Every structure is written in structure tokens, then in C-alpha cells.
Amino acid sequence: MNEMLQTLGENAREAEVILRNLGTAKKNQVLEAVADSLVAHADKLLAANAIDVENGRRNHMPEGLVDRLMLTEARIEGMAEGLRQVAALDDPIGEVTGMKKRPNGLMIGQKRVPLGVIGIIYEARPNVTADAFALCFKTGNVVILKGGSDAIHSNTAIVDCIRSALKAQDLTENAIQLIQDTSRETTAEFMKMNEYVDVLIPRGGRGLIKAVVNGSTIPVIETGTGNCHIYVDESADLNMAADIVMNAKTQRVGVCNACESLLVHEKVKDAFLPVLAERLRTKHVEMRADEAAKALIPDAVSATEEDWGTEYLDYILSIKVVSSVEEAIRHINRYNTGHSEAIITRDYNNAQKFLDEVDAAAVYVNASTRFTDGFEFGFGAEIGISTQKLHARGPMGLLALTSTKYIIYGNGQIRP
Amino acid sequence: MNEMLQTLGENAREAEVILRNLGTAKKNQVLEAVADSLVAHADKLLAANAIDVENGRRNHMPEGLVDRLMLTEARIEGMAEGLRQVAALDDPIGEVTGMKKRPNGLMIGQKRVPLGVIGIIYEARPNVTADAFALCFKTGNVVILKGGSDAIHSNTAIVDCIRSALKAQDLTENAIQLIQDTSRETTAEFMKMNEYVDVLIPRGGRGLIKAVVNGSTIPVIETGTGNCHIYVDESADLNMAADIVMNAKTQRVGVCNACESLLVHEKVKDAFLPVLAERLRTKHVEMRADEAAKALIPDAVSATEEDWGTEYLDYILSIKVVSSVEEAIRHINRYNTGHSEAIITRDYNNAQKFLDEVDAAAVYVNASTRFTDGFEFGFGAEIGISTQKLHARGPMGLLALTSTKYIIYGNGQIRP
Numbered sequence: 001m002n003e004m005l006q007t008l009g010e011n012a013r014e015a016e017v018i019l020r021n022l023g024t025a026k027k028n029q030v031l032e033a034v035a036d037s038l039v040a041h042a043d044k045l046l047a048a049n050a051i052d053v054e055n056g057r058r059n060h061m062p063e064g065l066v067d068r069l070m071l072t073e074a075r076i077e078g079m080a081e082g083l084r085q086v087a088a089l090d091d092p093i094g095e096v097t098g099m100k101k102r103p104n105g106l107m108i109g110q111k112r113v114p115l116g117v118i119g120i121i122y123e124a125r126p127n128v129t130a131d132a133f134a135l136c137f138k139t140g141n142v143v144i145l146k147g148g149s150d151a152i153h154s155n156t157a158i159v160d161c162i163r164s165a166l167k168a169q170d171l172t173e174n175a176i177q178l179i180q181d182t183s184r185e186t187t188a189e190f191m192k193m194n195e196y197v198d199v200l201i202p203r204g205g206r207g208l209i210k211a212v213v214n215g216s217t218i219p220v221i222e223t224g225t226g227n228c229h230i231y232v233d234e235s236a237d238l239n240m241a242a243d244i245v246m247n248a249k250t251q252r253v254g255v256c257n258a259c260e261s262l263l264v265h266e267k268v269k270d271a272f273l274p275v276l277a278e279r280l281r282t283k284h285v286e287m288r289a290d291e292a293a294k295a296l297i298p299d300a301v302s303a304t305e306e307d308w309g310t311e312y313l314d315y316i317l318s319i320k321v322v323s324s325v326e327e328a329i330r331h332i333n334r335y336n337t338g339h340s341e342a343i344i345t346r347d348y349n350n351a352q353k354f355l356d357e358v359d360a361a362a363v364y365v366n367a368s369t370r371f372t373d374g375f376e377f378g379f380g381a382e383i384g385i386s387t388q389k390l391h392a393r394g395p396m397g398l399l400a401l402t403s404t405k406y407i408i409y410g411n412g413q414i415r416p
Numbered sequence: 417m418n419e420m421l422q423t424l425g426e427n428a429r430e431a432e433v434i435l436r437n438l439g440t441a442k443k444n445q446v447l448e449a450v451a452d453s454l455v456a457h458a459d460k461l462l463a464a465n466a467i468d469v470e471n472g473r474r475n476h477m478p479e480g481l482v483d484r485l486m487l488t489e490a491r492i493e494g495m496a497e498g499l500r501q502v503a504a505l506d507d508p509i510g511e512v513t514g515m516k517k518r519p520n521g522l523m524i525g526q527k528r529v530p531l532g533v534i535g536i537i538y539e540a541r542p543n544v545t546a547d548a549f550a551l552c553f554k555t556g557n558v559v560i561l562k563g564g565s566d567a568i569h570s571n572t573a574i575v576d577c578i579r580s581a582l583k584a585q586d587l588t589e590n591a592i593q594l595i596q597d598t599s600r601e602t603t604a605e606f607m608k609m610n611e612y613v614d615v616l617i618p619r620g621g622r623g624l625i626k627a628v629v630n631g632s633t634i635p636v637i638e639t640g641t642g643n644c645h646i647y648v649d650e651s652a653d654l655n656m657a658a659d660i661v662m663n664a665k666t667q668r669v670g671v672c673n674a675c676e677s678l679l680v681h682e683k684v685k686d687a688f689l690p691v692l693a694e695r696l697r698t699k700h701v702e703m704r705a706d707e708a709a710k711a712l713i714p715d716a717v718s719a720t721e722e723d724w725g726t727e728y729l730d731y732i733l734s735i736k737v738v739s740s741v742e743e744a745i746r747h748i749n750r751y752n753t754g755h756s757e758a759i760i761t762r763d764y765n766n767a768q769k770f771l772d773e774v775d776a777a778a779v780y781v782n783a784s785t786r787f788t789d790g791f792e793f794g795f796g797a798e799i800g801i802s803t804q805k806l807h808a809r810g811p812m813g814l815l816a817l818t819s820t821k822y823i824i825y826g827n828g829q830i831r832p
Contacts, residue, residue: 017749021772100794106783108793115805116775194629198805213610214633219806222635240828247830333433355823356437359532367522367826376831377524377822378516389531389614389819390635391807403805406793407771410783412656414663415792 002189008144008177009196012117015142015174020114022171024091027138030169031087035080037165038130038158042076048157049126056124056150069124069151079130079158086134089380092398093140096407107409114140115403116198119190121212123204124148129158132203133176135383139401142175144197146190149182156180191216203384221400224387226256226339227311228369231328231354232272233345234265240366241344242276245317248342248368250283254313256385257340257372261308261318263328266292269321273297285315292321308335325350329357336360338387340369361387361394418605424560424593425612428533431558431590436530438587440507443554446585447503451496453581454546454574458492464573465542472540472566485540485567495546495574502550505796508814509556512823523825530556531819532614535606537628539620540564545574548619549592551799555817558591560613562606565598572596607632619800637816640803642672642755643727644785647744647770648688649761650681656782657760658692661733663784664758666699670729672801673756673788677724677734679744682708685737689713701731708737724751741766745773752776754803756785777803777810 001009038045049071056066092112099109118141120132129145136143147155155178163173179190191200194217201221202212213220230248232241248259264272273296280287281299288307289300300319307318308331322328325343332341342364343354351365362372372395374382379397386392392400417425454461465487472482508528515525534557536548545561552559563571571594579589595606607616610633617637618628629636646664648657664675680688689712696703697715704723705716716735723734724747738744741759748757758780759770767781778788788811790798795813802808808816 017773020775102792102794106787111771113775217630219635219638219804221806237828243828243830251831355527357433359436359529360821362822362824364824365826367824367829368831370831371522371824371829372822376518378518388635390637393819394822403809405776406778406788406810408778408780408783408787410781412653412659413783413787414659415667415784415786 001193002186004181005179005186005189005193008179009117009193011174011177012142012144012196015172016114016116018172019137019140019142019175022140024093027091027140028087030166030171031083031134031137033169034130034133034162034165035083035087037161038076038080038083041161042073045071045076045154045157045161046073048153051153052124052151061150065124065150069126069154071126071154075127079127082127082131083134086138086381089138089398091138092402104413105411106413109407110404111407112402113405115401117142117144117196118401119144119146119193119197119200119218121146121187121191121200121202121204121208122148123208124150126151126154126158128203129155129178130162133162135381135398135401137175139398141401144177144179144190146179146182146187152180152182188215191218194218201383221384221386221391221396222388223384224256224339225311225337226258226369226372226385226387227260227309227335227337228257228340228342229261229263229332229336230259230342230344230369231263231322231325231332232265232268233325233343233347233350234267235347235350236265236268236344237346238268238272238275241272242279244342244344244366244368245276246279246283248370249280249285249317250315251368251370253315255370256311257369258313259317259342259369260310260312261320261335263320263322263331264293265325265328266321266323269293269296273319280317283315285317287317287319289319290321293319311337325353329354333357333359339385340364340372342367342369361385417609418602420597421595421602421605421609424595425533425609427590427593428558428560428612431588432530432532434588435553435556435558435591438556440509443507443556444503446582446587447499447550447553449585450546450549450578450581451499451503453577454492454496454499457577458489461487461492461570461573461577462489464569467569468540468567477566481540481566485542485570487542487570491543495543498543498547499550502554502797505554505814507554508818520829521827522829525823526820527823528818529821531817533558533560533612534817535560535562535609535613535616535634537562537603537607537616537618537620537624538564539624540566542567542570542574544619545571545594546578549578551797551814551817553591555814557817560593560595560606562595562598562603568596568598604631607634610634617799637799637802637807637812638804639800640672640755641727641753642674642785642788642801642803643676643725643751643753644673644756644758645677645679645748645752646675646758646760646785647679647738647741647748648681648684649741649759649763649766650683651763651766652681652684652760653762654684654688654691657688658695660758660760660782660784661692662695662699664786665696665701665733666731667784667786669731671786672727673785674729675733675758675785676726676728677736677751679736679738679747680709681741681744682737682739685709685712689735696733699731701733703733703735705735706737709735727753741769745770749773749775755801756780756788758783758785777801
């Protein structure tokens, strides 16, 4: 293995022992101190960030990405505020659950513990650097960061600032380490450091996540895309349905829990689709419809097979008429990405059927898919939204960064 | 992708929809019917198995492996009994936990659901075929099996028998499928079928598990090896300590929860080690000791650095004298495999410190490490013992084969 990576790995394992049993009060104090330090060193962070932004512009980085890359005083204050919010959350570490006495007298329970060393691979978004540290540190985990090369100066400055604050708090600086070498080869090696890294979390677009899933031998916590559907049942309150579709489609279009596809029961299509289409037009939403829906929405584009499987992340909605809740469920289970799905209905049986049979991280009755979010679910933080089924599914709060161990109290038991 | 694998994958995804919502009564009825069918077709299974055994012997398979491969009427009855036991277990699927009302009125809870399609890769042990089916089916999961080539005739016969029983129960036969082509190429492709398989579970030795972890892009539930330690503290009840060491080392030596290494506090070494050594000699346990321990056990071999990291799975025990509970914990955290670790002590603080600081799936006070087992923990079944930290850690019962989804009851909520 690359010597630099090995040193990082060894440093991380040493720091892990210290962080594992750090008390909540100390962890919160450190998070507050790091927040203060980021604000106090805003000038350094801005200077480093200016180099990245200049390089980005020189390399013709699209303005949207430059915007994500850019730091301002207000954004640094926002990063600090994020750290303070994490400090204020309950610490999940140390809780013991399910302690039960076995017939032989052994008392067996599960204690909540950190995962250990977490690797985070992300793109050119410097705010992730501070955010990832906060979530990992609060849960007693050591973090090794691999950010995008376009943000290397910003990330280095932020990590230096955090490490100095850790040192000033008499804590190991290696609670956070940044991989300076952002080459593909080093990243590929990093993803196979099973001996030193307990879990990898990719944060970014589809391509990044896929590359990590395919390249890593370390377990990955995967966040995913959202091709989210809303099904308007024949018994739906159509005003409620239109409100929810408008919200889920247009309240924010570039997010994974936005609605991308609408299914409408044939018995309400005449009453519903023209009214909804009128409202969608006010927001300039392009409608891509099957034949039955198109007959009611003259300005709709004909939907292709590809549309049913597409997460637009844009002012576009695919629309299909179905003849039953069963057809809606079949369609959703075929084309969805396992993220968030909703039924609008007044029918008890259809509501329960939809909740039972739709295979997704979050299944809604009579609510917008936009609620799939760690903060909306009441977790106070969000690492991402898992669309895989192992370890964590749906919005991930601090608990997703923890494991458990069995603790067993005996008084001399041996196995017969 | 290999056409055969693609067909298997598509069959599995179709069967998944059926199994996902199968009622508990029906699942139990099917498990009982499969058990009866295995016994009723014992002659077919024995005939198929005889071919594998003959091939094995012709290819000079070691007798230990031939024994694991071989079926007898009693072993087939044992497989059937295993199915009936799984039928008798509580069904974890469908339970909703943590349903809470958010300030906006949304009711959010987590429903226990199957993982979906589970791939199992194992060696030449035909009993795993029926066992894996039972555990997956009970939890509403579809299973695709890839067994060892040495057991292909036995596995084919068992799977045929199960599929016939499924058909007779008007259920999809594709709840279980066996990959007939056991070539390396096909196995490598199988481990990358992320679209069709939700999780892979390797069952077998260290080499198999490592190959799956390294070769799979599908999430893996990893079971591991056990380099388990017992630390005898200065305050230990030395009779209890000797009983526990004897049990953990010699009750069964070839298992992952057996004790491989003993740490003894220097203040009790004189009183403890000669007595223990005398008892270990009666079981012909080879002792590999550091200098301080060797001075008290003349017939001990000198331990090398390699010994501290070795899982012997044999009548061998490494022995080291330490000067504090802290040194014991450091040694264990350096050399253990995250399986099972025990302290024998009468000191409250040392007990708590050991439970807090030792990083392993199961940490014991005053009990044998041999209890780390799904049945001993009261789960009624065991898929294996996880030594990784994601998803499941420690003995895995039926819950390890499940996931959750969020279900949300609303009444028109939209996101502000």
C-alpha cells in the first residue's frame, strides 16, 4: 500500500481508541470550539477558497459548480452554525438496549458504539468537510476525507483549522485527516483499505456513488437517486392531490425527494388532469404524458419508455393514466429507485395496500414526498438518504454512523 | 451479463413481489411441507449425494470434507427438523416500530420488511442449502444459491425437492434457485448482479469470505474468524477463571467462539498458571507462552509474535502475562478479530472498563466466550456471526435478513 495512506490509516486507528470513549460533554465542547475557530479564521479560509475558485474559472468550471465551491463569510458562519447544531443533538453513543436475562443467568444487551473509522469521498463542496467532521465526531468516529481536487485548497484550510482547534482542546488532531493526493490511483487504493477503514460514505452525484460502490471492498453506505411517484387514486381528494403534486414537483426541483412521475386513476383523470395541468403551467412544468393523459393535456409531450425511468431533477413531470391501484403499484415497483412514493386516496384498503406493497425507503399516504429528509423526520441531522436495504434505509441521522456490540454480564457461566 | 444469470435474476425479482407480502401462516405451512418433502424423497437425495461423495473420494477429497459433504437418513431428518424449527419461530416481518407524530401531524414509523433477493455463496455442505432456504423464506426473502461444485448433485436434488414442494403449495418455485454453473467466471459475474441481488452472504471458511468481500459489488454480510481472548484480572475468582478457560478452550476447539489466547495479570500468575496448566494438560492442550508465563509452565513452547494473531481452531492456547487491565485491553484491541472477548474479575471498575473499551462483537464479564451464538443468545436461529460493524454485529438471527421502510400517514401535508 501507498505509504501515505498507510500512515493515515495507522493514525486513524490510534485516534479511534481515544474517540471511542470520549464523553458527550467533551465532544460538544470541541464542536463548539471548532465552530468558533472556523469563524475566527474566516480570512484564511476565504483566501484558500479564492485559489480554488480562480482555478475553477480558469478551467471553465460551470457556474453552478463554482457556486457550490465558493465560500463567503455567511457560508462559513453557516458551517459553524451546523457544527453548533450537531453539538446540541442527543449523543446516541453508550445507550444499552434490550438487556435481557437468559435462562442460564447471563444478562445480554446491546450497547451503541461508534463505527470506528469512516471514509468520506465527496466532490468540490467545501461545506461537506466541516459537516462530515461534525457528524462523525459527535458519534465518536474518526474520519478520513477524500474531497474533490477542485476544492483541495479550501479543504486543506478547513481541515487545518479543525485540527488546530482539536489540538488546542488537547485532543488528537487525527480525529480528522484529509487525503491531499486526489489522484484516481490513490482514491482506488483508499477504497480497498479494509484494515483501516470500517465504512465508506460517498457524498455526491450518481457517478461518484457508482464509482465507489464498484471500486470499494470496504462496506459502503450508499445514498441514491430518487425517481419518486405520486399516485392519485380514484377516491382521492383532488384538491389535496393537486396541492401535493405541485409541492412535490415544484417546491424544489433539483432534489432527490422531488416528484418525477404522476400516476392518475382513469376514473378521475377528466376531473383532475386539466386542473392540475393549468397549475403546472404557471410554474412552467413540462408535461410528458401517455396517450390517455395527453388527450386531456393538449400541450403535453408524448412520454417515451425512457421517461418512466428518469429522474429529471428539473421542471419536467411524466404522467400516466392507470386503471387500478394494483397497476400503479406494479408500475412504481418497476421504475422507482426505492426512494419515496406517495398515494393520494380516501380509500382505507388502497392506502394500506400501497404502504404494504410499494418497495421504497419511504412510502406516504396523503403527503408530499418532499418530507423524506433527516430534519423533517426529526433526526436533527442528515448524513444522506439511503436507498439500499442494508444497515440504514431512508433518511440517515446520527444513528446511521453507529454500530452496536453485545455486552454480557455473567457470574461464571460455562457452556454445557 | 451471462444470459442464465440474467434469467435467474429476473425470476428472483418476480418471486420477490410474491414473497414480500406472504402471510406468516402460509410461510410456516410451506416450511413444514418442504420438511416433509425432504424426508419423503430421502432416497433421491441419498442417490444424488452418493455421486458427489464418490467423485469427492476419487478426487482425493480429505475425509473431513467428505464427512461434511455426506448425507445420511439421520442428516436429512436433521435438515427437516431445522426447517420445522424455523417455522416455529416468530415472524419478524410486518412489525411497525417507533411510530411518532411530527409537529405537522405526519405519523412516521418503521415497518420491518424483507431484504428482497439474497445471494448465498457456500462450500460443499448440502445442509446449508435447506438451512439457507428456511431462513430466507421465513423472512420473506427470495434466495439464489451458489454452492460448491463438489456438492452440485446433492444441492440440485435438494433444490428440486424444495421447488416441487413450493409448486405443490401453489407458490412460485423461484423462491429458491440454484446456480448450476459453478465456474469461477459465473461466480464472479454473480457477485456483481447489483440490479437483481440485494445482499450477498458468504458461508464458509476465511478464503471464501475474503474472495466474496473482494469480488462483490453487492453489499455483503460478512461473517468472520474469532481470535478470542480471556483476560484473568488480578481480582479474579481463580477457580471460576480456570473453569471458564477450560470451557472456552476445550469444549469445542474448531469453532470461532473458542478461546485462542489467555492473558493473566502478573499478580495472580503464580497462583493461577500452574493450576490451569495441569488441567490443560489433561486435555492435551499445547501452551505457547511468553517468558513470564513459561517460567511457570516448563513444558510450554515460546510464543512468537505470530501466535498473538493466530486463530488456532485446535488444542493450542497462547498465554501472556500482563501488568494491568489497560495492557490487556490494548493487547486485545491490537490482535483480536472483533469476535468475542472476556474478562474474569471481581473488580467493578475493571469490569466496566473492559466492557467499554474492548472493541468486539461480544464482550463478556465472568462467562465463557463460547456463548456467542444465535441459539445461546435466544434468537432461535443463526445465519452466522458478524464481525463487521455495518447492518448486524455479533450473532445474526432472522432480523439480520430484514430491512425496514418508513411508512408515513398524512392528511394533506405539503412542505413549506
